[in-house]
Amino acid sequence: MTTSPAPPAGPSVPATTRPPVPDPATDERRVRPAGTAGAADRAFGAVARLSGTAVLVITGTVGLFLAVQAVPALREAGWGFVTTQAWDPGAGPFGIAAILFGTVMIGLVAIVIAIPFSIATALYISEYAPAGLKRTFISLVDLMAAVPSVVYGLWGVYFLQERAVGVAQWMSVYLGWIPVFEVPGRDPRDPLASLTDFKSSIFMAGMVVGMMITPIMTSIMREAFSQAPQGEREGAYALGATRWGMIRDVVLPFGRGAMIGGTMLGLGRALGETITVAMIISPVFQIQWTLLAKGGISVSSLIALQYGEAEGLSLSALFAAGLALFLMTMAVNFGASVIVNRSRSGAASEA
Amino acid sequence: MSVDVSRPGVPAQGPAPATAARRTTVRPASAQADPAHEPRRTLSSVRVSDVLALVGSALGGVALTWTIFTQLAPFSGRLGAVVVWYGCFLGLYAILVSFDESGQAVKDRIAGAVVHSFAAVLLLVLGFVVFYVVVRGVKALVHLNFFTRDLSVTGPLEPLTSGGVVHGIVGTIMEISIALVVVVPLGLTCAVFLTEFPGPYARVVRTVVEAMTALPSVIAGLFVFSLYVLILGFPRSGFAAALALGVMMLPIIVRAADVVLRLVPGSLKEASLALGASRWRTVWTVTLPTARSGLATAVILGTARGIGETSPVLLTAGFGASTNLDPREGPMVSLPLLAYELRRIPEDAMIARAFGAGTTLLLLVLVLFVVARTIGGRGPGVLSPRQQRRAAKRSADDAARLAALAHARRRAEQAPVLQPWERDSRLDLAEHDLGQHGDGPHDDGPHGSDDKTP
Structure with a gap:
């Protein structure tokens, strides 16, 4: 009406074409747009905002409160905290060099074990498994991801460690020429030597942690693989690709982001794993490249093992170690979420 | 083109040379084989x-x-x-x-x-x-006293017929219940905030929450220990352990609930808003009921993660051998912590008890998981057959009621004299009636069940 090019014919014309003016007294409640409604909505918005802030404060100040407690130890140790290998707070020098090394090594061993298994299982469930069994396998893997770490720990200590010493020995005998697999002070030809040298090692801990993180990695990768577009799959088949050719050229490129991101999330969990490592490892505060030999330590297992006797400076030192772990896992997790979100599959997946 | 079918046995040889003017196509011999003699093809992909x-x-x-x-x-x-x-x-x-x-x-x-x-x-x-x-x-579980006694009077050498893990079961349940009471309202409200009030602030909250999803549990324990015990000066207790578990579970629940709420079809919310419902009402009667099964799954899976964590309890509650019903002070042990501590005593009975505690924990997680799968199997807005029948019945009831209402209104409008305030009050009544109805049984989900997410 108002955009009509014709000049206004007079004051009476628009008045007649306009719909009858609603009576504000009767209709005000009904035409009110949503969102501007009364006090209840404003209160709702305020409560929602408040809860968001509360969650932000709770999760955002974790690092802060660790740092507060860590200050005395960090002041005492100075920069040596990063480079010292020994851990003797209160009586001698202490630092996290060996602890961080152990943490990273356990994480790496776990990841090296978990990657092939999780990729293969994710591919199997999304591409090869019979349609009737798919849901069962998905549930099984998700359930295994929820199994408490202490259960994996019990299995690791009482079953895997007893069986896997043979593997570790085999590796030290035949692969001992690679420095990482060497076990110093041990004669590989001595059949009577005890196998306990191979127990409680970084390798053992990494193996159990690897088993533990595999389901969660599988779950993330499977999610992405199964979202690979049907059209592209059929296109690959139509061009004569075999099933593996299709997987290699469609599914894997599509899920690459989830594969990297899932691996990093698994690494984050492996770095922070406490109880499994504490149950297996025997603490040695020394950078020890020989992964198969007894001894090693990780930040979280250090906290769990030494927490009981710690007070004063040594407690503060544990907080400082925890702060280092916190920063490390946050960095890994941020990296993972950035990679997942930028990938093609990540736009829709929840990984 | 004509096909020469009069010479069955002749192999393909191109166009017939004799008839120069007419080009004749001859079918290859194989295609002319008697269909009865054609070997049956196997369709199986396995050879x-x-x-x-x-x-x-x-x-x-x-x-x-x-x-x-x-x-x-x-x-x-x-x-x-x-x-x-x-x-x-x-x-x-x-x-x-x-x-x-x-x-x-x-x-x-x-x-x-x-x-x-x-x-x-x-x-x-x-x-x-x-x-x-x-x-x-199972060795420990077969003795019933495993579920009825604690370890307060049981030494390390006593056989499995004495003592049990009831203190761990009680502790686990109390800690996880307190954690849930704190975390579920806060977490779900925060998830609603993330989906309903998008903006830069919500993005910041979401980023931090996502990063915290993988927070190592020992860090959550240290955090609560630092804040609650060292700074605020409370004793180590079951409550502190519940807080630590809560800090660990909170990001997990917020994130999972956020994902579920984002899947609620926008058309449902828009329908509710278009009917004049306020934002708060839309969330309460449309968004949350639609996503209910997904939200329950989020909470249950978060619970399953929290229930199995050892280190927060280790740091904030500590190990005790007797049943402690007071969450405000004293050590309160949980099942995973019990499994961890018991196996450090190198006695067969204690190790068997550790495995028993682990198995009990595993059963708890399994039950939670099955419950989550059962109620969470459907996507948002997809109803079970029973819910569908109930929704259909409600729709029919509503339709009948609205028809009666419209009928009454038409008759009222035909009435000779109707003052504006009278009409207003009648409408008001009608709206009131609708609103009342919407509060109660509507929380089963929206009426339209075919509006699924893509």
Whole structure:
């Protein structure tokens, strides 16, 4: 009406074409747009905002409160905290060099074990498994991801460690020429030597942690693989690709982001794993490249093992170690979420 | 084009030379074979030669491994034998397949074999982890006192017929309940905030929450220990442990609930807003009920994670041998912590109790998981048959009521004199009636169940 090019014919014309003016007294409640409604909505918005802030404060100040407690130890140790290998707070020098090394090594061993298994299982469930069994396998893997770490720990200590010493020995005998697999002070030809040298090692801990993180990695990768577009799959088949050719050229490129991101999330969990490592490892505060030999330590297992006797400076030192772990896992997790979100599959997946 | 069908046995030879003017197409002989004699095609994707190749290379691998281990090399050990056999098997399989397939197909077969075997190994090992712990735990579980007694009067040498883990069960339940009471309202409200009030602030909250999802549990324990025990000066207690578990579970629940709420179809919310419902009402009667099964799954899976965590309880509540019903002070042990502490005592009975505690925990997680799967199997807005029937009945009721209302209104409008305030009050009544109805049984979900997420 108002955009009509014709000049206004007079004051009476628009008045007649306009719909009858609603009576504000009767209709005000009904035409009110949503969102501007009364006090209840404003209160709702305020409560929602408040809860968001509360969650932000709770999760955002974790690092802060660790740092507060860590200050005395960090002041005492100075920069040596990063480079010292020994851990003797209160009586001698202490630092996290060996602890961080152990943490990273356990994480790496776990990841090296978990990657092939999780990729293969994710591919199997999304591409090869019979349609009737798919849901069962998905549930099984998700359930295994929820199994408490202490259960994996019990299995690791009482079953895997007893069986896997043979593997570790085999590796030290035949692969001992690679420095990482060497076990110093041990004669590989001595059949009577005890196998306990191979127990409680970084390798053992990494193996159990690897088993533990595999389901969660599988779950993330499977999610992405199964979202690979049907059209592209059929296109690959139509061009004569075999099933593996299709997987290699469609599914894997599509899920690459989830594969990297899932691996990093698994690494984050492996770095922070406490109880499994504490149950297996025997603490040695020394950078020890020989992964198969007894001894090693990780930040979280250090906290769990030494927490009981710690007070004063040594407690503060544990907080400082925890702060280092916190920063490390946050960095890994941020990296993972950035990679997942930028990938093609990540736009829709929840990984 | 005409097809010459009068000469059945003649093989293809191009156009007939005699009739120069007419080009005749002759069908190839194979196509003219009697359909009755045509061999039946197998539609199965599995061929006999494939199976034979698999079995043959497996057997060949066994023979080769035996030769290597007993005749050629100084190898020993069962696991080594399996690894060597696997290598031999793959090699032989590749050779066998390459006899009658192209290179691409060989790669395909090998990749398929590798994927299948790795997946089988992983699924078997994971199944075995559970099996092993349960089998060793059953020894303790068969004694009923395991579920009715605690360890306050049981020494390390006492047999399994005395003592139990009831303090761990009680502690676990109390801690997780307190944590849920704190975390569920806060977490769900925060998830609603993230989806309903998008903006830069919500993005910041979401980013931080996502990063915290993988917060190591020991860090959550240290955080609560620092804030609650060291700074605020409260004693270590079950409540502190519940807070630590809550800090760990909060990001997990917020994130999962956020994902579920984002899946609620926008058309449902818009329909509600278009009907004049306020934002708060839309969330309460449309968004949350629609996503209810997903939200329940989010909470239950978060609970399953929290229930199995050891280190927050270790740091903030500590280990005790007797039942503690007071969450405000004193050590309050949980099942995973119990399993961790008991196995440090090198006595068979204690280790059996540790496995028993682990099995009990595993059963709890399994129950939670099955419950989550049962109620969370459907996507948002998808109703169970019972809910669908109820929704249909409500729709019919509403339709009848609205028809009656419209009828009454029409009659009222036809009435000779109607003052504006009278009409207003009647409408008001009608709206009131609708609103009342919407509060109660509507929380089963929206009426339209066919509005699924893509």
